[in-house]
Amino acid sequence: MIEMQPVLEVFPPEEFTLWPVAWSEPSGYLPLGGTLGPIEVGTAVMRLAEANDVDPEDARPPRPDDAPGAFLHGLLTMEPLFAPGGLRVIDTATGTAVVPGCCSGIEEWREWFMLVDGHTWTPYLGHDPDPLAERHGDIVRLIVDAERDDSPVIELPVADLRRLLADTERDLIAFHAWPPRGPSGTSPPTLPRSLPPSPAHWTYCPRLKPADRTGDFGMDLPRP
Template identity: 50%
Template sequence: MLNGKPTPAEVGTAVVRIADCDDFEPEEEHDPCPTDPLGNLLHGLLTMLPDLFAAGGFRVTDTTTGTVLVEPGCCNGLETWRDWPDVLDGTGCAHFGHALSSTAERVGDTVRLTHDVDGTDGSPVTELPPDQVRRLVADAQQDLPDFVADAQQDLPDFLGLAGAWAEQHLPAHAAPVTAALARALDLASSA
């Protein structure tokens, strides 16, 4: 759980996991990857601006049939936590990544989950009342250990612990690592 309660080892594991999510071959405009293990691990985290990524997100399952309606795709990350209030109040849309490219959006008096917007017309759609989705989001925040329970408080608390962890374990890189984590979790103004 990304909050203010993990042990230093758990914080380090989360930092490494987020860095690993951003470990891919750089495009032409980025410097080549360093060859030392630490530099290689931190390269994507410190150079992929602003497109940092922390894997995670919602999976929506029909509890009656057990059918998974929507699950996080390859490009869905924890930074999308701010999308859900926007969906529920009708001012935004939540994307679940690629393969399948699912979305959630407010349409009138319903929240529409489209199962694959990149597919052909006629992709399956599930429509739910916003109050039910609000309860589902609240339940997910309480019940799922891998989901941020109260993102507005927990993520900044985690970022503080991660900054302290970086000061101790990565002193030469602490400030840029902390700033990169803030961007990956959509907390850049908190760094």
């Protein structure tokens, strides 16, 4: 069975005390979706804020003085955002996993549709490892590390890739809509009070328009 997940690259949070986060040693990938708990969502917000923690050099407002506001400033003002990670593909029968390389971002996930649309390969998927996705007729070959002659490979039909990308879109939409809604009468989970504001006011996933495959990773903040 072939599985695909949008994943965020995460690292151990060194001396991070603004809100509770999960540990990942030494580094790893956090799958994004609607089933994440408050701690995992807090970890995702921390990583996204950290990856976009750049001092303003343009028309963006100045960095606030308070610690949470200063840390979140890039996440709330950068456009577009960088979300380190990408799409992880796993063949559960063999254990082979194609993971995003360094410098790859989830905001570029729609570029995988190029294979479905008839292109023979996808653009840059990162380095160290150097994953590569190629189309050969009706088959897609996913190479774990194109720099290795003996690299493991996952092969799947183009039709299956289309289905997996649709599943990926649903995962991102569910993450975008966090917190999940439980059965009637069940309250959704909440983040720790120390994490401002609630994810209901953070829409930090791609703007998922079915006809739009540009794949930005932006913020739509509520207006006062």
